[in-house]
Amino acid sequence: MLTKTLEQTYFVIDFDSTFTKVEALDVLGEISLAAHRDREAILEKIKIITDRGMSGELSLAQSIEMRLQLLTAHRDHLPALIETLKNEISDSFQRNRHFLAEHADQILIVSSGFKEFIVPIVTSLGIKEENVFANTFVFDEAGNIVGCDCENPLATDKGKVKLIRDLNLEGDIYVIGDGYTDYEIRESGLANRFYAFTENVMRPKVIEKADYVAPSLDEFLYHNKLNRSQSYPKSRIKVLLLENVHPVAVHLFESEGFNVEILKGALDEDELIEKIRDVSILGIRSKTQVTSRVLENANKLMCIGAFCIGTNQIDLKTCTEKGIAVFNAPYSNTRSVVELAIGEIIMLVRNIVPKSNKMHEGVWDKSANNSFEVRGKKLGLVGYGNIGTQLSVVAEALGMEVYFYDIVDKLALGNAKKCKTLDELLAISDFVSLHTDGRASNKNLIGAREFGLMKEGVIFLNLSRGHIVDVQALVEAIKSGRVAGAGVDVFPYEPKTNNEEFINELRGLPNVILTPHIGGSTEEAQENIGNFVPGKLLEYINNGSTYGSVNFPELQLPLLKESHRLLHIHANVPGILAKINAIFAKYHINIQGQYLKTNEQIGYVITDVSKDYSDEVVSELRHIDNTIKFRLIY
Ligand SMILES: NC(=O)C1=CN([C@@H]2O[C@H](COP(=O)(O)OP(=O)(O)OC[C@H]3O[C@@H](n4cnc5c(N)ncnc54)[C@H](O)[C@@H]3O)[C@@H](O)[C@H]2O)C=CC1
Numbered sequence: 001m002l003t004k005t006l007e008q009t010y011f012v013i014d015f016d017s018t019f020t021k022v023e024a025l026d027v028l029g030e031i032s033l034a035a036h037r038d039r040e041a042i043l044e045k046i047k048i049i050t051d052r053g054m055s056g057e058l059s060l061a062q063s064i065e066m067r068l069q070l071l072t073a074h075r076d077h078l079p080a081l082i083e084t085l086k087n088e089i090s091d092s093f094q095r096n097r098h099f100l101a102e103h104a105d106q107i108l109i110v111s112s113g114f115k116e117f118i119v120p121i122v123t124s125l126g127i128k129e130e131n132v133f134a135n136t137f138v139f140d141e142a143g144n145i146v147g148c149d150c151e152n153p154l155a156t157d158k159g160k161v162k163l164i165r166d167l168n169l170e171g172d173i174y175v176i177g178d179g180y181t182d183y184e185i186r187e188s189g190l191a192n193r194f195y196a197f198t199e200n201v202m203r204p205k206v207i208e209k210a211d212y213v214a215p216s217l218d219e220f221l222y223h224n225k226l227n228r229s230q231s232y233p234k235s236r237i238k239v240l241l242l243e244n245v246h247p248v249a250v251h252l253f254e255s256e257g258f259n260v261e262i263l264k265g266a267l268d269e270d271e272l273i274e275k276i277r278d279v280s281i282l283g284i285r286s287k288t289q290v291t292s293r294v295l296e297n298a299n300k301l302m303c304i305g306a307f308c309i310g311t312n313q314i315d316l317k318t319c320t321e322k323g324i325a326v327f328n329a330p331y332s333n334t335r336s337v338v339e340l341a342i343g344e345i346i347m348l349v350r351n352i353v354p355k356s357n358k359m360h361e362g363v364w365d366k367s368a369n370n371s372f373e374v375r376g377k378k379l380g381l382v383g384y385g386n387i388g389t390q391l392s393v394v395a396e397a398l399g400m401e402v403y404f405y406d407i408v409d410k411l412a413l414g415n416a417k418k419c420k421t422l423d424e425l426l427a428i429s430d431f432v433s434l435h436t437d438g439r440a441s442n443k444n445l446i447g448a449r450e451f452g453l454m455k456e457g458v459i460f461l462n463l464s465r466g467h468i469v470d471v472q473a474l475v476e477a478i479k480s481g482r483v484a485g486a487g488v489d490v491f492p493y494e495p496k497t498n499n500e501e502f503i504n505e506l507r508g509l510p511n512v513i514l515t516p517h518i519g520g521s522t523e524e525a526q527e528n529i530g531n532f533v534p535g536k537l538l539e540y541i542n543n544g545s546t547y548g549s550v551n552f553p554e555l556q557l558p559l560l561k562e563s564h565r566l567l568h569i570h571a572n573v574p575g576i577l578a579k580i581n582a583i584f585a586k587y588h589i590n591i592q593g594q595y596l597k598t599n600e601q602i603g604y605v606i607t608d609v610s611k612d613y614s615d616e617v618v619s620e621l622r623h624i625d626n627t628i629k630f631r632l633i634y
């Protein structure tokens with residue numbers, strides 16, 4: 001007999017594609033048919049039957065019988081199936097294992113799947129075995145699965161309805177599931193609510209019948225004000241990822257339950273303004289311009305991840321004023337840029353591109369004229385940051401003499417020599433390579449005057465930002481022979497997507513390598529960035545940490561344990577901390593930890609408090625003058 005609880009509510013939960021991400025019989029088929037010649041075709045048939053059953057097109061009994069016949073499965077396949085399913089438990093169920101265990105008396109797993117695999121999976125998260133209602137397999141003497149127990153109502157049409165009716169539960173019944181058979185319990189009048197669970201699959205026919213749509217178990221728990229792992233369901237937090245960021249990043253956000261939208265290209269200002277209104281986390285690369293107009297419309301935006309190094313495309317000042325934390329990937333593609341620069345330096349000084357083009361036209365032009373070694377030549381680096389220094393080290397390994405100029409006093413690595421001025425560097429170098437950041441004041445840093453200072457026949461590289469070079473001046477320097485070869489990866493205007501034509505005056509010039517802003521575009525770099533940036537954004541969202549932020553005061557915070565964390569972002573004016581603490585004192589709040597850091601624009605105060613405090617505390621904190629943003633994590 002099931003125990004009644006205070007709330008007198010039972011949670012009836014489906015198994016396949018709800019408790020787990022997958023349909024167990026599909027997985028069993030992959031195992032049992034592993035060596036079968038027509039494996040793919042049979043698996044496809046099984047999937048189609050599953051879907052037709054779940055959307056109500058086939059009777060359930062038909063669907064089970066048809067699938068079991070196709071499966072040709074054996075008892076010995078079950079351990080492998082269980083092992084696989086353990087890794088396929090839905091993320092939000094895993095996150096909320098405390099809820100499942102604490103409410104074990106109220107939770108019923110009702111499924112037309114089979115106890116042989118359901119019981120080991122659900123009991124591992126604290127569900128009671130006696131609360132699992134499902135079919136059982138019938139085996140022949142040799143252990144083959146030949147059918148299911150026909151006496152069980154769950155093997156028949158409307159089986160879930162019959163079962164719930166027979167259980168005669170006293171109290172409210174909420175059904176959570178992804179299939180039509182789950183909805184049927186509600187349709188029969190036996191259940192009070194049906195939540196269509198869409199974390200793993202979305203079935204329009206089921207969604208349209210639902211009282212509520214639950215993109216995750218957190219959403220269900222939030223809706224019912226029940227204990228949950230996420231203070232605010234992440235399925236309500238929209239993440240917009242632009243410019244084809246690596247799939248690993250998408251996966252990281254999705255597995256935490258966020259509502260993620262991805263777009264391959266960049267968006268222009270007006271398009272982004274439309275999209276940004278309900279976005280909380282924005283991911284971009286170097287192309288998307290996050291202007292003050294965009295930010296004016298970004299009232300839900302909490303943080304931005306630049307999935308690249310440069311952040312000149314983001315109006316950082318306005319972000320800070322609005323309490324939006326910005327993160328980037330300062331080292332993940334450094335090496336990729338360096339390798340491309342080295343490759344181009346050698347290709348350009350040997351005139352490889354024109355020679356290769358001629359070869360393709362059938363011209364054999366074997367000659368040493370104007371081809372040189374890089375050994376012993378002078379490489380001038382403008383900007384000696386992460387890329388500049390790494391290029392310095394690799395170039396020295398090739399025997400180059402390295403000179404650099406940076407506006408900040410930098411430690412020279414190896415034998416590299418510091419130049420006091422840009423002019424001095426330009427005059428001495430056989431190769432000039434730009435590696436400054438793209439701050440606005442660097443616009444046209446290299447123009448006609450600077451090309452005029454360079455040696456006749458210099459090799460010139462720009463893999464930093466397009467606007468740093470006056471392109472027309474570069475064109476003229478190439479045409480006049482001052483620049484003997486150029487490698488250009490970045491341009492003042494770059495196409496938004498691969499479908500747009502590249503229009504630029506540099507097209508068609510000899511010994512000029514043009515690349516479509518791919519300095520950082522290697523598999524390794526993109527995967528590193530795809531892991532790194534979401535890591536930073538998630539630490540900020542989940543924990544409040546701002547370590548590595550490019551515009552926020554940096555705070556690395558301890559993990560939150562058994563307390564609530566109140567995060568207060570305010571304009572950096574005197575007296576705010578005192579006001580915050582006056583509120584805590586007024587309400588006798590037990591402070592467990594407090595952290596403060598400021599920069600020129602803002603202050604960031606984090607206070608960990610014990611869980612029992614009133615709503616007025618939060619309200620008063622939100623209303624302190626000069627508050628920019630306030631949030632609560634637990
Ligand atoms: N082509 C591509 O795909 C990629 C391009 N980049 C670009 O490369 C830039 C540099 O990257 P990191 O070395 O990682 O940045 P970083 O911030 O470590 O180094 C930039 C250096 O430039 C110096 N600098 C700034 N303005 C200067 C000026 N006017 N004259 C001399 N030095 C100046 C800074 O003091 C700093 O030391 C990025 O900001 C980005 O714009 C970065 C990665 C990939």
Ligand SMILES: O=C(O)C(=O)COP(=O)(O)O
Binds near residue numbers: 308311464517520521
């Ligand atoms: O890392 C940078 O700053 C870059 O320029 C690379 O940009 P991308 O990610 O290729 O748009």
